Amino acid sequence: MNNSQALKHYDAAIALSIEREEERIESTINLIASENYTSDKVMAATSSVMTNKYAEGYPSRRYYGGCQNVDTAENIARERLLELYGLSSEEFHANVQAHSGSQANMAVYFTFLELGDTVLGMDLAAGGHLTHGYKINFSGTFYSPVSYGVHAKTEELDYEEIKALALQHKPKMIIAGASAYSKIIDFKKFREIADEVGAILFVDMAHIAGLVATGQHPSPFLYADVVTSTTHKTLRGPRGGIIICKKEWGTKIDRSIMPGLQGGPLMHHIAAKAVAFKEAMEPSFKEYQTQVIKNAQTMVTEFKKRGYRIVSNGTDNHLFVVDLRSKKITGKIAEQVLESVGISLNKNCIPNDPEKPMITSGIRIGTPAITTRGFKEEQVKQVVDLIDRTLMNKEDEIVLTKITHEITQLCNAFPVYKGKKEFFINPATRTESETIL
Numbered sequence: 045m046n047n048s049q050a051l052k053h054y055d056a057a058i059a060l061s062i063e064r065e066e067e068r069i070e071s072t073i074n075l076i077a078s079e080n081y082t083s084d085k086v087m088a089a090t091s092s093v094m095t096n097k098y099a100e101g102y103p104s105r106r107y108y109g110g111c112q113n114v115d116t117a118e119n120i121a122r123e124r125l126l127e128l129y130g131l132s133s134e135e136f137h138a139n140v141q142a143h144s145g146s147q148a149n150m151a152v153y154f155t156f157l158e159l160g161d162t163v164l165g166m167d168l169a170a171g172g173h174l175t176h177g178y179k180i181n182f183s184g185t186f187y188s189p190v191s192y193g194v195h196a197k198t199e200e201l202d203y204e205e206i207k208a209l210a211l212q213h214k215p216k217m218i219i220a221g222a223s224a225y226s227k228i229i230d231f232k233k234f235r236e237i238a239d240e241v242g243a244i245l246f247v248d249m250a251h252i253a254g255l256v257a258t259g260q261h262p263s264p265f266l267y268a269d270v271v272t273s274t275t276h277k278t279l280r281g282p283r284g285g286i287i288i289c290k291k292e293w294g295t296k297i298d299r300s301i302m303p304g305l306q307g308g309p310l311m312h313h314i315a316a317k318a319v320a321f322k323e324a325m326e327p328s329f330k331e332y333q334t335q336v337i338k339n340a341q342t343m344v345t346e347f348k349k350r351g352y353r354i355v356s357n358g359t360d361n362h363l364f365v366v367d368l369r370s371k372k373i374t375g376k377i378a379e380q381v382l383e384s385v386g387i388s389l390n391k392n393c394i395p396n397d398p399e400k401p402m403i404t405s406g407i408r409i410g411t412p413a414i415t416t417r418g419f420k421e422e423q424v425k426q427v428v429d430l431i432d433r434t435l436m437n438k439e440d441e442i443v444l445t446k447i448t449h450e451i452t453q454l455c456n457a458f459p460v461y462k463g464k465k466e467f468f469i470n471p472a473t474r475t476e477s478e479t480i481l
């Protein structure tokens with residue numbers, strides 16, 4: 045009996061939930077900007093025996109025996125991460141142990157700040173992240189956050205406002221980075237502002253890490269004291285976090301992660317991160333990121349043709365936010381009706397949104413996942429048409445049924461994993477001949 049049969053036999057309920065998730069992935073157009081589909085190789089590592097190993101500490105300095113193989117994997121991951129961003133190990137330090145982006149960010153706060161210190165970060169409602177100072181997140185509870193938004197007219201970062209806030213509040217740390225911002229971030233300007241007030245510059249590049257890796261977004265490393273990222277968004281790796289800092293902060297960062305925040309690292313995820321970094325250095329990854337941006341820009345053009353307003357009037361990256369007010373529909377309703385036909389995305393505040401955060405006036409759209417499944421300009425034009433028709437006919441069951449059928453056809457023509465020999469098929473459903481490990 046192989047692994048898949050064993051799981052099905054032993055735990056039919058979980059095997060079924062995995063199978064259903066596979067079906068959902070195959071049959072849904074995924075426009076969630078923070079999601080992606082990892083490769084068979086990445087999943088081979090996440091489902092490997094490295095899940096078993098306790099390895100508190102760092103390579104060659106562990107609190108457990110038997111770490112020789114996980115040491116090798118973690119060293120490879122750290123070296124590749126620096127190589128991916130063109131950084132020398134003389135100058136920079138990499139930590140690949142954070143279980144998530146939020147924990148990577150927390151480690152940065154622990155490293156550079158005392159409780160109560162002032163931090164200047166982007167407002168959640170304007171596109172920032174919870175960990176950038178949201179009042180009920182650790183960052184807003186244990187520290188004193190001050191928030192910047194976007195310019196009222198351009199809806200782009202307003203560096204004059206950021207500078208004025210920095211001069212007024214003298215933050216100990218300034219955070220650059222966002223979860224829903226579609227324009228290039230000028231890290232040099234952030235550095236200049238940080239220098240004026242003697243602040244640490246922390247860049248959270250979680251969303252754009254894949255674009256930075258291939259040179260399609262300016263790199264923060266020349267300017268930041270510390271950079272964090274998730275590994276599962278545009279970078280297309282397993283779920284997790286990473287930290288890269290100037291060498292001088294390396295020991296403190298490592299200690300903030302362990303023993304400061306975490307116990308044993310997830311060695312199977314660290315191995316998978318290493319695989320993802322290798323993939324991100326392939327020429328095909330640059331082609332992929334180029335297509336991600338082309339797809340986002342094509343969708344923006346198509347939405348505009350249909351009378352939708354795009355926040356900040358466009359996109360330079362993998363995402364954009366659509367203002368739905370001209371169509372008299374809220375983000376919440378749009379998310380629900382689109383989900384019902386097989387399009388997955390999230391409601392999102394627009395700048396100065398008149399609606400509550402649980403309702404919103406907008407939706408956020410990202411192209412990393414659909415580009416991984418092979419969508420190009422022709423398909424993304426079709427996707428915008430499907431979205432528009434769904435929203436304009438949100439109570440017409442006949443039209444919605446027809447749209448659902450069209451979405452199924454489109455998805456079937458571009459499978460994510462199903463039927464692709466090179467892709468991993470989950471342990472619950474694969475047959476012996478498909479086992480790749």
Ligand SMILES: Cc1ncc(COP(=O)(O)O)c(C=O)c1O
Pocket residue numbers: 078143144145146147149172173175221222223248249250251274284285
């Ligand atoms: C900018 C940014 N930072 C950090 C995170 C946190 O990542 P995680 O969900 O892995 O904690 C996110 C997640 O969406 C993000 O968008």
